[in-house]
Amino acid sequence: MVKTNAMRLLDQAGISYQTYEYTVDENNLAGVHVANQIGLPVEQVFKTIVTKGEKKGYLVFCIPVAEELNLKKAATLVGDKKIELVHVKDLLGLTGYIRGGCSPIGMKKKFPTYIDETAILFDEITISAGVRGCQLLVNREALIDYLGAKLDDLVD
Secondary structure (H helix, E strand, O other): OOOOHHHHHHHHHOOOEEEEEOOOOOOOOOHHHHHHHHOOOHHHEEEEEEEEEOOOEEEEEEEEOOOOEOHHHHHHHHOOOOEEEOOHHHHHHHHOOOOOOOOOOOOOOOOOEEEEHHHHHOOEEEEEOOOOOEEEEEEHHHHHHHHOOEEEOOEO
């Protein structure tokens, strides 16, 4: 596997990680499918969701792959009336990543990032390596510190 930008940034920060490669199925980009392929519990595999708030602008949320982001909870958390998902067609230009390969590490700009509180159940969680077909297993605390992320209840 070629090093991704997310991997290079973790290397520069001295944060160790383990890669998990999987076969991309264009008909099934679901994170549960990914978790099953890499052999980790779905609760330990996180997906990255990018949103836009009315007042707060762009926000990044990392949640377990089997869950859905609760937009009302997320809006309340960040102090906004309403947030909505960024359209898939806008994702690459905004973040530098495509759907199914969006990592919270190494986006074009640094956006406020929130990780679901269930991450505390694991010392390490996986996030996208920044390409489809690869996940990074990273120490939870190191990831939170690196991203300046906040832990909170983000799902139903």
